[in-house]
Amino acid sequence: MSFQQRNxxxxxxxxxxxxxxxxxxxxxxxxxxxxxxxNVFRLWGVIIVLSIVATIVLTILAHVGSAIFEVIKTGxxxxxxxxxxDERDKLIDLKGxxxxxxxxxLGVLTAMLTFVIGQPPLVMFSLLVFFGVLAQIIGDISRLMxxxxxx
Amino acid sequence: xxxxxISNNIRKLRFFNGEMTQQQLAEKAGVTRQTIIAxxxxxxxxxxxxxxxxxxxxxxxxxxxxxxxxxxxxx
Numbered sequence: 001m002s003f004q005q006r007n008x009x010x011x012x013x014x015x016x017x018x019x020x021x022x023x024x025x026x027x028x029x030x031x032x033x034x035x036x037x038x039n040v041f042r043l044w045g046v047i048i049v050l051s052i053v054a055t056i057v058l059t060i061l062a063h064v065g066s067a068i069f070e071v072i073k074t075g076x077x078x079x080x081x082x083x084x085x086d087e088r089d090k091l092i093d094l095k096g097x098x099x100x101x102x103x104x105x106l107g108v109l110t111a112m113l114t115f116v117i118g119q120p121p122l123v124m125f126s127l128l129v130f131f132g133v134l135a136q137i138i139g140d141i142s143r144l145m146x147x148x149x150x151x
Numbered sequence: 152x153x154x155x156x157i158s159n160n161i162r163k164l165r166f167f168n169g170e171m172t173q174q175q176l177a178e179k180a181g182v183t184r185q186t187i188i189a190x191x192x193x194x195x196x197x198x199x200x201x202x203x204x205x206x207x208x209x210x211x212x213x214x215x216x217x218x219x220x221x222x223x224x225x226x
Contacts, residue, residue: 002183002185004185084183086181086182086183086186087182087186087197087198087201088182088183088185088186088189088195088197089183089186147185149194150189150192150193150194150195151194151195
């Protein structure tokens with residue numbers, strides 16, 4: 001597994017955990033009748049901050065982990081980690097971003113439709129975050145598939 | 152438009168060039184080893200620039216490294 005694939009896997013696991021946390025918190029709010037705008041927008045903030053911090057921290061940890069893994073594997077104290085991004089990596093990233101945007105757009109459309117059929121605005125805002133994180137997950141999966149399957 | 156396929160002789164050319172490793176070729180071409188592996192397995196068609204760089208590394212014309220076929224050619 002290349003360095004780029006490892007980074008994408010880390011991102012995928014991070015966003016799956018964030019989505020799990022988000023759904024857990026939303027279900028808690030719904031069960032306790034605390035599904036108010038204050039709580040939902042607070043959760044929005046938590047999710048955004050969590051996404052940024054977790055991505056940075058886990059990317060650093062993945063880099064350190066890769067170095068340790070290479071030292072153990074090769075026995076070389078100064079391992080060479082192939083972290084350069086070439087044309088194939090850039091192309092896969094672009095295709096993945098395209099998939100993310102398509103999934104995100106469909107998600108926004110679905111969220112807006114709930115508003116059209118008479119659901120409260122909070123449902124729409126909750127779905128916007130849900131589909132935003134889900135789109136990131138779908139994008140990461142498509143990137144990993146392109147690395148494995150080729151194109 | 153019929154489906155096209157670009158195949159290559161990179162593996163063979165590496166062998167005839169002093170058994171050059173994938174890592175050595177990757178370093179000379181300025182790409183990662185994974186990209187060389189993907190090309191050898193026909194899982195990635197390189198850009199024109201990279202194709203020319205690889206041909207120049209082996210000191211052969213582009214057509215000797217890459218070949219282009221369409222579904223119609225196979226009929």
